[in-house]
Amino acid sequence: MTKSKTKPAAKRAARKPGASRRVTAKHNANRPSPTPTKLVNSNGLKVSGSARADSKQAKVLAMLQSSDGTTINAIVKATGWQQHSVRGFLAGVVRKKLKLNLISEHRENVRVYRIAKDAAVATKAAV
Numbered sequence: 001m002t003k004s005k006t007k008p009a010a011k012r013a014a015r016k017p018g019a020s021r022r023v024t025a026k027h028n029a030n031r032p033s034p035t036p037t038k039l040v041n042s043n044g045l046k047v048s049g050s051a052r053a054d055s056k057q058a059k060v061l062a063m064l065q066s067s068d069g070t071t072i073n074a075i076v077k078a079t080g081w082q083q084h085s086v087r088g089f090l091a092g093v094v095r096k097k098l099k100l101n102l103i104s105e106h107r108e109n110v111r112v113y114r115i116a117k118d119a120a121v122a123t124k125a126a127v
Contacts, residue, residue: 069114
């Protein structure tokens with residue numbers, strides 16, 4: 001037979017009948033949350049204003065902004081992420097969150113990713 005999960009009668013009676021439990025806020029509730037702002041860098045590309053310059057995200061975005069682009073293996077070496085995490089970052093953060101035009105090209109038996117400098121002219125290559 002299992003024990004009941006109800007509180008002992010002494011503890012139930014100690015609480016006032018009409019009183020409900022008070023819900024406390026987090027200790028940082030008064031602190032305003034940082035709101036990322038969309039900025040445009042010198043290349044005309046959108047970048048998040050809340051990203052640190054020394055973060056892994058910033059490193060990957062810099063690699064993607066180069067004219068030659070980068071491969072998944074190069075990003076794995078630079079960040080220490082798994083391959084599936086890099087693919088998730090490219091789809092979820094670069095394409096969806098930051099709304100950047102990510103180009104995927106197949107060169108010399110290797111898939112190369114880069115961010116298009118002019119989003120209006122560039123089109124996505126067939127995957």
